[in-house]
Amino acid sequence: MGGGAIQVAIGLRVAVTCTWSTTPGNLVIETSGVLDDRLTFSGPAEVPTGSWAFLASRCLGLATSHPASLVPRRVSVTSTTPQSAGLASSAALVVAGVGAVAPDLASAEAEAASWRIEADDAGRDVGPMDYVPCVRGGVSDVTCGPRGIERVDALNWPGEATLVVVDTGLPRSTSEVIAWKRRRWEHGDPSIEAYLAGTRAVHADVRRILTDPDPDVGALGDAVSRAHDLLRDQMGVSTPLVEDCVETIMRGGAVGAKITGTGKGGCLIGLFDGPPPKQTLKSLRGLVRRAEVVTVPAPGLQRG
Structure with a gap:
């Protein structure tokens, strides 16, 4: 619906690490913490669209930190954020994945790339504002329009x-x-x-x-x-x-x-x-x- 939203980053974390190899083989996507699962696929294209693993796998296509000759073999996710609970757990997962494979992206680029993965690739009806606290942290007022984030203003938090x-x-x-x-x-x-x-x-x-x-x-x-x-x-x-x-x-x-x-x-x-x-x-x-x-x-x- 657009408009502004106050976003606050909280201390529940999601970490993603990726392992690459010169040798082709199966892709393992595993998680620990709130989620506890281990899935094996013949490659990223085989990961089911509706799954949490799909969000993690789609980040691999943004990889800028590895030679093209390397193939992904393992994605490991550790999360303390409750899933499907209103705490932007999916946004945090995608942002962590994007940060793991494309560490040089600027904040706005990482936010936009993460939103595209969840909204376009996964086909979820989600807005772009949740990616801002995941990328930038802190407290902010995020203004959104039909094409995405239009403005981000940093705010203060009461110290006590x-x-x-x-x-x-x-x-x-x-x-x-x-x-x-x-x-x-x-x-x-x-x-x-x-x-x-x-x-x-x-x-x-x-x-x-x-x-x-x-x-x-x-x-x-x-x-x-x-x-x-x-x-x-x-x-x-x-x-x-x-x-x-x-x-x-x-x-x-x-x-x-x-x-x-x-x-x-x-x-x-x-x-x-x-x-x-x-x-x-x-x-x-x-x-x-x-x-x-x-x-x-x-x-x-x-x-x-």
Whole structure:
């Protein structure tokens, strides 16, 4: 739908390494961490389009750091980012892969190449903004248009603020939820119009808050919670478990909480003014499979 989006890099990492050889042979794509798999193919062209391995394999075609005589034999992925959970795990995977095989690409080039792999090659209905924090790190306001990213403005983060990521374990397809939202928008659903108007106001408030050299954590928390209310009430993408988690987070001392990504499952975040109480984390872990404090803002793509 275009427009601006506040993007924050968090300390959940994806690492990709590639092994090349002068001897032809099978391509092994393996992963550890959140994903745990090992797949073998006769070559990159044989990797199924809809798989996570396809995203990793498509990065190989961008290789600039190896002679053309070498062939890929192994791609190893290590990830601590929950999959299909609203934390841009696919974007992080592709960016890490692009960085591994084409380390000399400028930031904008790496972002554009990563988006093309997921949107064009994999055929997913995804926007270009998620690649910015994966490449550049930090906090930014990303403005997008029909052809991609138009502008990136660096913002500040409150030094005392802490972010808790809660993984509900409820799976959903990001591209399917985005397509569902887009159909509603195209058919003139009034709740979509209300959502867009509300999010534009929240976006403007968050940008104003984070432009300040010393951002107000409480004001930021209020805006985060307003964004969640819009996602729940106008978009209809919250769930009973997410709402239980939001209530637990807010009752446990947070200044704001919201579902992440497209919603309908996946993750949510809690914003705290300082370290979260241990009891709050314990209560959350009694509801979901994972709740942890993450580094914010985190660095982006680390090459080599």
